[in-house]
Amino acid sequence: MMSAATAESSRRIMIVEDDETTAEMLTEILQTSGYQLVIVDSGQHALSTLESEDTDLVLLDMNLPDMSGLEVVRQVRTASLTPLIALSGLTREGDKVAALEMGADDYVDKPFSPEELIARINALLRRVGWAPSMEPKLRIRQLELDLARRQAHLNTRKLHLTPVEYGILVTLMRNAGKVVSHDELLRSVWGTNYEGDYSVLRVNISRLRQKLEDKPRFPTYIVTAPGQGYYMPA
Numbered sequence: 001m002m003s004a005a006t007a008e009s010s011r012r013i014m015i016v017e018d019d020e021t022t023a024e025m026l027t028e029i030l031q032t033s034g035y036q037l038v039i040v041d042s043g044q045h046a047l048s049t050l051e052s053e054d055t056d057l058v059l060l061d062m063n064l065p066d067m068s069g070l071e072v073v074r075q076v077r078t079a080s081l082t083p084l085i086a087l088s089g090l091t092r093e094g095d096k097v098a099a100l101e102m103g104a105d106d107y108v109d110k111p112f113s114p115e116e117l118i119a120r121i122n123a124l125l126r127r128v129g130w131a132p133s134m135e136p137k138l139r140i141r142q143l144e145l146d147l148a149r150r151q152a153h154l155n156t157r158k159l160h161l162t163p164v165e166y167g168i169l170v171t172l173m174r175n176a177g178k179v180v181s182h183d184e185l186l187r188s189v190w191g192t193n194y195e196g197d198y199s200v201l202r203v204n205i206s207r208l209r210q211k212l213e214d215k216p217r218f219p220t221y222i223v224t225a226p227g228q229g230y231y232m233p234a
Contacts, residue, residue, distance in 0.1 A: 006167070010034055010035070010036065011035060011056035011057065011125060012035070012036040012037070012038065012053075012054060012055055012056050012057075012160070013030055013035045013036070013037055013038075013055070013056060013057045013058075013059055013070040013121070014037075014038045014039075014040065014046065014049065014050070014055045014057070014058045014059065014173055015027065015030070015037060015038070015039045015059050016040055016041075016042075016043070016045075016046040016058065016059065016060045016061055016064070016072070017039070017041065017043040017059075017061045018042060018063075018064055018065050019061070019086075022061070023039055023041070026059065026117075027039065027119065029114045029117060030059075030118075030121075033118050035121075037194075038053060039057065041065075042064055042065060042066045042067075042134070043064045043066050043067035043068075043069070043071065044066055044067065044070060046058070046060070046076075046155040047072065047075055047076070049161050049187075050079075050080060050082065051079075055082055055162030056082070056083070056125065057082065057083045057084070057085065057121060057124065057125060058061070058076065058082055058083070058084040059083070059085050059087060059121075060072060060073065060084060060085065060086050060087065060090040060104075061087050061088070062086050062087065062095070062099065063088065063089070069086065069088070069099070070098060070099060070102050073086065073099060073102040073103050073104050074100075074102050074103065076098065076103070077102065077178065081160060081161070081162050081163070083124045083125065083127070083162070083163055084104050084105055084106075085104065085105060085106045085107070085108060085120060085124065086099040086106070086107045086108070087105070087107075087108050087110060087112075088108075088109065088110060089109070089110040089111075089157065093199065096109075096199060096200075097203055099200055100199070100200060100203035100204065101203050101206070101207070103207075105124055105127075105162055105164045106120055106124055106164075106190075106200065107162065107200065107224065108120060116193065119191070119193050120193065123190055123191035123193065123194075124164070124190075125165065126180055127163035127164055127166070127167045127189065127190075135175055136148055137172070138173040139173075140173055140176055140221070140232055140234070141221075142154055142155045143169075143173075143212065143221060144171065145169060145173060150166065152169060153164065154211075154212060159211055159212075159213070160211075161208075164189060164190070164204055165204060165207065165208050165211070167188070167189040168185065168204060168205065168208060168222075169208070171185055171188045171189060172185075172222060172230065172231070172232040173232055175231070175232075176231075176232045176233070176234040177232075177233065177234035178231060179225040179228050179229050179230070180229050180231060181228055181229040181232045182198055182201060182228075182229045182230075183195045183196070184203055184229065185201060185229060185230065186198075186200075200216065205222055205230060208222060209221075217221065220233070221233075
């Protein structure tokens, strides 16, 4: 019988990596965990492959020979909500924030352990498969989530959300009127490995506000509780 872990990891991942040694290392890690793989070595090849083949997640090296990794992220996000994890040996906080702001769902610094990488991939894929509960819909003012269909609407306009953005809304709307701490939100949406990783949370909140608010600098749906976390007024 296929285990739950194997069933979850039987998805198709695209590795975008031009360094042959690193690509071989990633291939061994992911194949051992049961993932199906497609491997490309350039940004343009990645973009064209995404148009023609089904892909459940993109693992993108940010240092490619033909184009900026940030530009690849931007173009992926223009056409798709496919989960995307950026990989980079550059550890500057500004690089991480730039990738997240452009639309990456997560950012993993090189070198990384196989266990950390698999944990982050699994956590992100679980966001994609967020199971609907008994409650069919959540509604706060003009914002509505249809949990059965995994859709969000604002003033009847459909919102195009990444899995992480959707997960943040589910957590905040289920706790409407209550402050959800930074670490509580990270645990709920990303998993325990992300506690303390406030930059990934801050950037995704900022992206959500751009989609929800007429004036993102003065939010009314996702409000900051200074030094504590965020809350959605009931």
